Amino acid sequence: MTQMNLKRLSYFIAVAEEMHFGRAAERLGMAQPPLSRQIQQLEQETGAALFNRGRSAITLTQAGTRLYERGRDVLEQIEDIQLEVRRIGQGAEGRLRIGFVGSSSYGILPNIIKSFRANFPAVNLNLSPMNNAQLFRALIRREVDVAFARPALEDPEFVTRKLSEESLVVAMPDTIDIPARKTVNLADFQDHTFVLYPEFPRPSYADFILELCEAQGLDIESRIYAMDLQTALSLVAIGEGLCIVPESVSSAPRNGIRYHRIEPPIGATALSVNYRIDEQGVHVHKFVKMAQDVARKLV
Amino acid sequence: MTQMNLKRLSYFIAVAEEMHFGRAAERLGMAQPPLSRQIQQLEQETGAALFNRGRSAITLTQAGTRLYERGRDVLEQIEDIQLEVRRIGQGAEGRLRIGFVGSSSYGILPNIIKSFRANFPAVNLNLSPMNNAQLFRALIRREVDVAFARPALEDPEFVTRKLSEESLVVAMPDTIDIPARKTVNLADFQDHTFVLYPEFPRPSYADFILELCEAQGLDIESRIYAMDLQTALSLVAIGEGLCIVPESVSSAPRNGIRYHRIEPPIGATALSVNYRIDEQGVHVHKFVKMAQDVARKLV
DNA sequence: ATGCTTCGATACCTTTAGGGTATGGAGCGC
DNA sequence: GCGCTCCATACCCTAAAGGTATCGAAGCAT
Incomplete structure (x- = not known):
């Protein structure tokens, strides 16, 4: 015996709603005899009579009534599942x-x-x-x-x-006196403390910055490591040192910090x-x- | 495109659980190639990839994950529906x-x-x-x-x-004096009031009793009608009259009522x-x- | 690297569930 | 009693689903 089948179930639902094999078959776009057979097979599968086939009308048995209630629900769920899965599949x-x-x-x-x-x-x-x-x-x-x-x-x-690609800018405490010009030169910071991040694992953004400085002939002696950008900026804000960051960081002004373009540019990220x-x-x-x-x- | 199908869905569930087409096919008792095809068809139907077919392993996509969760649930429901319907069908x-x-x-x-x-x-x-x-x-x-x-x-x-089939007994108020013998004769009640039920619609049990009395040559003059047995017994208990009831009624004793066999028997119900x-x-x-x-x- | 193994996909054939047409048979109304 | 309605049965045919053989790509070991 074949297992329960959605097609059969929906056929049953149709007959239960029309209470008439002929009309149900029409609604399903099929001939009446195969529909009758499918319902019979469903009755065999479930081992229960689903319809009382009366002389002039058919009615649902108790078993049929219950199958209708729950079956309808299941069919609706499956509709819904298909929609959901398709939407997920399409990235919606x-x-x-x-x-x-x-x-x-x-x-x-x-x-x-x-x-x-x-x-x-x-x-x-x-x-x-x-x-x-x-x-x-x-x-x-x-x-x-x-x-x-x-x-x-x-x-x-x-x-x-x-x-x-962004150029780099320097974030420095507003307590440091700087030349009047808007842009600064890396060489100006020879003796300042540099805030770098992250310390581990290496190599990291810190090493990238250090390499750039080295390429500019800058030998940084005083270094502090922070775990991330946020922490580094906090350290700058309280005057612990200066930090070289991507330009976009400067778009969010922060108390205690001033940003300056580096001229000539030392590199990009x-x-x-x-x-x-x-x-x-x-x-x-x-x-x-x-x-x-x-x-x-x-x- | 054929509609969503429980067989395919359960195939998918099997593959999702085994995470392996070959093992799933074995578990399903079928060969691997048709299983692969069924899954492909399911993917076409839903319009979503269900598995990431990696080089050395397959994984569920998001769509597949969701289909697994909901599909499993639906399959369980259907199992349960079948059981319930069968039980109802068998009268259990x-x-x-x-x-x-x-x-x-x-x-x-x-x-x-x-x-x-x-x-x-x-x-x-x-x-x-x-x-x-x-x-x-x-x-x-x-x-x-x-x-x-x-x-x-x-x-x-x-x-x-x-x-x-039960014989009839008479229910009478315990205020009425009766002969010492256990059994009574219908003729004894010639002048008593009879409680009958129900009055409508006719013919009813009341008519059945009246016919019996008539057959015994008893002409009842005083009649009271009650709507049902319970009411009739209440009337008897407060002494309004006597009532002829099936024998089994006497098995529940009641304050104010005594039951007596009628001898000779006048009929049965x-x-x-x-x-x-x-x-x-x-x-x-x-x-x-x-x-x-x-x-x-x-x- | 090179062959061996694993695993899913493809090609092709066979089986069978499911659909169609024709027809039967019971009940109801004129 | 005749015809009509409606579901069931009989029989055929198509197409979906399963099987076997084989491919092709990837991983692994020698």
Whole structure:
């Protein structure tokens, strides 16, 4: 005996609603005899009579009544499941886990998020700030779907897209006297304390900055390490030292900190989106595409 | 495209649980290639990828995860529905509406109910006291499934089974002086008031009693009508008159009433079970069979 | 690297569930 | 009693689903 079958169930529902085999068959777009047979088979399967076949009318038995109530419900659920699954598959619903470096939250990230939310309101966004090393691990372990890293995460398992290149600026305590000119030269800071982040794991953004300074002939003697950008800025704000950060950070003014362009420019840093090379999720691809669009418009 | 199908869904569940097409196929007792195809078709139907087919392992997509959660639930529901429907069909569950004349509640009816409840605890019994005329209407209108009537309900639409025949006794107020002998003769009551029930609709049990008296040459002058047995007994208890009732009524003693056998016997009354000739419900047939069994044992 | 193994996909054939047409048979109304 | 309605039965045919053989890509060990 074949197992319970949705087709049969919906046939039964139709007959139960029409209370008439002929009309039900018409509504189902089929001939009456096969419909009769399907109902008989359903009755065999369940081991219960579903209809009282009276002389001039059919009625539902108690078993039939119950099957109608619950069967209808199940059919509706299945309709709904199909819709939901399709929507998730097309990226219109579901979940997207995003990891990002702290500095990206000053620049285009908020715009990207806003834009994505506007187009896919049903996608549940999960945002986690991390440093580059954490991003790498999280992406490998599939704990995030997309990572905003600085610089790009290099790995054969990843796909990387550069979003924007920013020049570097210096964040310094407003207690330090500076020359009147708007721009500063790296050489001016020979004897100042530098706030760097993160200390571990290496190599990190700290090493990138140190290399740049070295290339400029600058030998930094006094260094403090912070765990992340936020902490570093706090240290700057209380006058512990100065810190070299991406330009976009300066767009959010902060008490106790002044930002200055470095002239001549000493280098640039690129924000990138990264995702797994075997990524199947449609959300991810749509999100990355949208991120690139937003970045292009903002430049 | 064929519609969503339970077989496919359960195949998907199996693959999702095994995370391996080969093992899933084995568990399902089929070959691997058709299973792969069914999953592909399911993916087409839903319009969403369900598995990430990685090099060395498969994983569920978000859409697949959701389909698994909800699909499992639906399959379980369907299992459960089938069980429930089968049980109802076999009379092990469901509802049975019973109508009965008041006098039957003194005799075997309680035993029948008790016995049925013991064997079919999941059947919901619905008990309604009525007089014979109401029973007739209720059975015609399918408001009850089974009727305990006295005497039998005669109609081509009904099936009738006699349960037990009882002799008649007289219920009299204990304020009346009676001869010392245990049994009484109808002629003794020539001048007493008779309590009869019900007055409408006619003919009723009242007419049955009047005919019996007439046959005995008794001409009752003083009559009071009550709506039912209970009311009649109340009238007897306060001394309004006497009443002729089935013997089983005397098994429940009542303050103010004494019962006496009538000698010589003047007639008998039969309790019957009645149900529709087109009755399909398995409960009903099982119930009637059981009622007859109980009646046979109690005689 | 190179062959071996694993695992899902593809190709092709066979089986069978399910649908169609024609017809039977019971009940109801004129 | 004749015809009409309505569900069931009989028989055929199509197409969906299963089986076997084989491919092709990836991982692993030698």
